[in-house]
Amino acid sequence: MAQLVSTPSVNASSSLLNPSSASKLKPSSIPSRFRGAQRREGKRSNGSSRSRVEAVASRISTLLPVSPDDLLKADEEFQKLKTVQQRGNESLSVWSNPNVRRKTKIVCTIGPSTNTREMIWKLAEAGMNVARLNMSHGDHASHQKVIDLVKEYNALCKDNVISIMLDTKGPEVRSGDLPQPINLVTGQEFTFTIKRGVSTDDSVSVNYDDFVNDVEAGDMLLVDGGMMSLMVKSKTKDDVKCEVVDGGELKSRRHLNVRGKSATLPSITEKDWDDIKFGVENKVDYYAVSFVKDADVVHELKEYLQSCDADIHVIVKIESADSIPNLHSIITASDGAMVARGDLGAELPIEEVPLLQEEIIGMCRSMGKAVIVATNMLESMITHPMPTRAEVSDIAIAVREGADAVMLSGETAHGKHPLKAVKVMHTVALRTEATLDGSEKPANLGHAFKNHMSEMFAYHATMMSNTLGTSTIVFTRTGFMAILLSHFRPSGTIFAFTDEERVRQRLALYQGVCPIYMQFSDDAEKTFAEALSYLQEHGMVKQGEEVALVQSGRQPIWRSQSTHNIQARASCGCCVGPVLSTIVEFWNIRAAKVAKAMATRLRLWYSSFAGNVEELMEIVNASNYLNCYELISFTRKAVENIAPEDAAVYFELRGSDREGD
Numbered sequence: 319m320a321q322l323v324s325t326p327s328v329n330a331s332s333s334l335l336n337p338s339s340a341s342k343l344k345p346s347s348i349p350s351r352f353r354g355a356q357r358r359e360g361k362r363s364n365g366s367s368r369s370r371v372e373a374v375a376s377r378i379s380t381l382l383p384v385s386p387d388d389l390l391k392a393d394e395e396f397q398k399l400k401t402v403q404q405r406g407n408e409s410l411s412v413w414s415n416p417n418v419r420r421k422t423k424i425v426c427t428i429g430p431s432t433n434t435r436e437m438i439w440k441l442a443e444a445g446m447n448v449a450r451l452n453m454s455h456g457d458h459a460s461h462q463k464v465i466d467l468v469k470e471y472n473a474l475c476k477d478n479v480i481s482i483m484l485d486t487k488g489p490e491v492r493s494g495d496l497p498q499p500i501n502l503v504t505g506q507e508f509t510f511t512i513k514r515g516v517s518t519d520d521s522v523s524v525n526y527d528d529f530v531n532d533v534e535a536g537d538m539l540l541v542d543g544g545m546m547s548l549m550v551k552s553k554t555k556d557d558v559k560c561e562v563v564d565g566g567e568l569k570s571r572r573h574l575n576v577r578g579k580s581a582t583l584p585s586i587t588e589k590d591w592d593d594i595k596f597g598v599e600n601k602v603d604y605y606a607v608s609f610v611k612d613a614d615v616v617h618e619l620k621e622y623l624q625s626c627d628a629d630i631h632v633i634v635k636i637e638s639a640d641s642i643p644n645l646h647s648i649i650t651a652s653d654g655a656m657v658a659r660g661d662l663g664a665e666l667p668i669e670e671v672p673l674l675q676e677e678i679i680g681m682c683r684s685m686g687k688a689v690i691v692a693t694n695m696l697e698s699m700i701t702h703p704m705p706t707r708a709e710v711s712d713i714a715i716a717v718r719e720g721a722d723a724v725m726l727s728g729e730t731a732h733g734k735h736p737l738k739a740v741k742v743m744h745t746v747a748l749r750t751e752a753t754l755d756g757s758e759k760p761a762n763l764g765h766a767f768k769n770h771m772s773e774m775f776a777y778h779a780t781m782m783s784n785t786l787g788t789s790t791i792v793f794t795r796t797g798f799m800a801i802l803l804s805h806f807r808p809s810g811t812i813f814a815f816t817d818e819e820r821v822r823q824r825l826a827l828y829q830g831v832c833p834i835y836m837q838f839s840d841d842a843e844k845t846f847a848e849a850l851s852y853l854q855e856h857g858m859v860k861q862g863e864e865v866a867l868v869q870s871g872r873q874p875i876w877r878s879q880s881t882h883n884i885q886a887r888a889s890c891g892c893c894v895g896p897v898l899s900t901i902v903e904f905w906n907i908r909a910a911k912v913a914k915a916m917a918t919r920l921r922l923w924y925s926s927f928a929g930n931v932e933e934l935m936e937i938v939n940a941s942n943y944l945n946c947y948e949l950i951s952f953t954r955k956a957v958e959n960i961a962p963e964d965a966a967v968y969f970e971l972r973g974s975d976r977e978g979d
C-alpha cells in the first residue's frame with residue numbers, strides 16, 4: 319500500500335538554497351534547461367499568483383486527457399501551472415543537517431587517512447553517505463575495524479546513517495609491492511615479471527600469471543589509467559619487456575591495463591569470493607563488483623546471496639571494455655551501476671568516458687537503478703587544499719546528469735585533505751542541485767518495474783508533491799517504495815521511515831532519500847503523528863509546512879486491506895488530523911484499465927465542500943482517465959476554497975490488486 323499527503327510549507331534559510339541567493343545568478347550564466355527556479359522567482363513577484371493558479375487550474379480541469387494528444391496539452395498547461403504557483407518553500411531548504419539537505423549522495427573510500435573513529439565521525443558529519451572499502455588494499459582485520467566503526471556511528475547517531483559498500487578487487491592486474499617508488503624514465507627498458515617478489519630498478523612483479531599470455535608486442539600498458547605508459551617490446555615465458563613511453567614514479571600495487579583489452583580472468587576471483595563471504599558475515603549493504611563483463615556473474619552472485627539469505631545489493635562496476643556490448647543486460651541484472659572511470663578510461667579511449675558516463679547514467683535512470691560516478695572527481699585534492707575548476711565542473715555535470723551518488727577515492731583514502739574534499743563535494747552538489755528544476759514532470763520509467771502498479775503510484779505521488787511543492791514522507795518496510803520514489807526524482811526531500819535498521823542503512827545511497835528508523839504502530843494515525851513530530855523536532859519540517867505522505871508495503875501500516883493509497887492532506891500547525899484527503903486506491907486495476915476502473919469505482923465523501931462537489935463529479939464523470947492533473951487541480955481548489963480546520967474531502971477508488979512492496 320502507498321499513500322500521499324500534503325500540507326502548506328514554510329521557508330527556511332540556507333546560504334545556497336534560499337531564493338535570494340538563487341536570484342543572484344545572472345540569467346545568462348545558467349543554461350535554459352536549468353532555469354526553472356529563476357522562472358518561478360520571476361513569476362512569483364508578478365502580481366497575484368493565486369488567481370493565476372486558479373485560472374490555469376480551471377483550464378486544466380476542462381482539458382481532460384482522453385487521448386495521447388490531450389495528455390501533451392494537459393502537460394503544457396501543467397507546466398504553466400507550475401511556473402505560477404508559490405514555491406518559495408522549497409523543501410530542500412528545510413534540511414538543517416548538510417547530509418539531509420543535499421540530494422546527491424557522497425561515497426567516500428576509507429583508507430589510511432580516514433580509518434579511525436575520529437575521522438569516520440568527521441567524514442559523516444561533513445557529508446559522507448556511503449563508506450567504501452576497497453578490497454584491493456588492506457586486510458580483513460583493517461576492513462573489519464572500519465565496518466565496526468561505521469556501525470557504531472549508525473547506532474549512536476539517529477538522524478544520520480552511513481551505508482557500507484564492499485568493493486571487490488576483481489581480476490585486476492597490479493604491479494607488486496615496492497620498498498620504495500621506482501623512477502621510470504622515458505625511453506628506458508622496464509620488465510614486468512610473473513615471478514613473485516621482484517622489485518629492482520628496472521623490473522617488478524605483476525600479480526597475474528596469465529599477464530604474459532594476454533599481452534602482445536606492440537600493446538600499450540597503462541599504469542594507473544595512463545599516469546605512466548609503456549610499450550610492450552617482447553616477452554618470454556615469465557617476462558614482459560617494455561619501453562617506457564611516459565615516465566613517472568611507480569609506487570606499490572599500481573593498476574596495469576592493456577589499452578583496449580580486458581583481462582581473461584573471471585570477474586569474481588577466489589579472493590573476491592572470500593571477500594564476499596566476509597561481506598555476508600558483516601552484513602554490508604552493497605557489493606561493488608569489479609570488472610563485470612556480462613550478466614551471468616551478477617546472477618551467480620545473487621544466487622549465492624540468496625542461498626545464504628544475505629540481503630546485500632549488487633552494484634556493477636562498468637570499467638571493462640568487454641562490459642560495453644552487454645551494458646543493458648548487466649544493469650538489468652543488478653541493483654545499480656558505478657561508472658568506474660579509472661579502468662574504463664584505460665581499457666577504452668579516454669574520450670569515450672564522458673559519453674559512456676552519460677549513457678550509463680541515462681540507462682540506469684530509465685531502468686530504475688542506482689548510479690554512482692567515480693574516480694578522479696577531486697583528484698588534485700589528494701595533495702592540494704583546493705580543487706581545480708575542471709574538477710568542480712565534473713561534479714556539477716554528474717549531478718546534472720542525474721547520478722544518485724558521486725565518489726571520492728584517493729581523496730579520502732590516502733589524501734591530505736579528506737574532510738575538505740567531502741565539503742567541496744557537498745557544496746558543489748548542493749549548489750548545482752539548487753539550479754535544477756526539480757519540479758519537472760517526473761521521468762517515465764517505462765516498464766522497468768515488474769510491479770507496474772507501484773510505479774504508476776510513485777509517479778503520481780511525485781507529480782502531486784512536485785506541483786504542491788512538498789517534501790514526501792514514505793513509510794516502507796523493505797525500502798522498495800522509497801527507492802521507487804527516488805527514481806522519479808521528486809523536487810522535495812523523501813523522508814523514508816522504516817522499521818528495519820538494514821533498510822535505513824541501505825537507503826543512504828539513494829538520491830534525495832533521508833532514511834529514518836521508526837517503529838510502526840498498528841494505529842496509522844499514531845504513526846503519522848510520530849513521523850511528523852520527529853521531522854518537526856529535528857527541524858526537517860516546520861509547523862504548517864506541506865508534506866506528502868506515501869505508504870507502501872505488503873504489510874501496510876495504513877489500512878490492512880489495501881495495497882496502494884495516495885492521500886493528500888493539509889495539516890494546520892502540528893495538527894495531523896486530515897483537513898483535505900484525496901485517497902486513491904488501486905486494487906486489481908491492470909495498467910491499461912486503470913483509467914476506467916478508477917472513474918467508475920470512485921466514491922466521494924465530503925463535508926464543507928458542497929460548492930465544489932458538483933464540479934468535481936463533472937470532472938470525474940467526463941474523464942475516463944482520472945490522473946494527477948485532476949487530482950492536483952482539485953486539490954488546489956479545495957485548499958484555496960475551504961477553511962482548513964473544517965474541510966474533509968475524501969474520495970477513494972478500489973480494485974483488488976495485492977501487489978505492493
Ligand SMILES: Nc1ncnc2c1ncn2[C@@H]1O[C@H](COP(=O)(O)OP(=O)(O)O)[C@@H](O)[C@H]1O
Nearest residue numbers: 427428429430452454455456727728729731732
Ligand atoms: N584499505 C586501504 N588500505 C590502504 N590503502 C588504501 C586503502 N584503500 C585505498 N587505499 C589507497 O588509496 C588509493 C586510492 O584508493 P582507490 O581509488 O580505491 O584505489 P585504487 O585506485 O588503487 O583501486 C589506493 O591506490 C591506495 O593507495
Ligand SMILES: C=C(OP(=O)(O)O)C(=O)O
Nearest residue numbers: 637658659660661692693
Ligand atoms: C572505481 C574504480 O575502481 P578501482 O578504484 O577499484 O580501481 C575505477 O577504476 O574507476
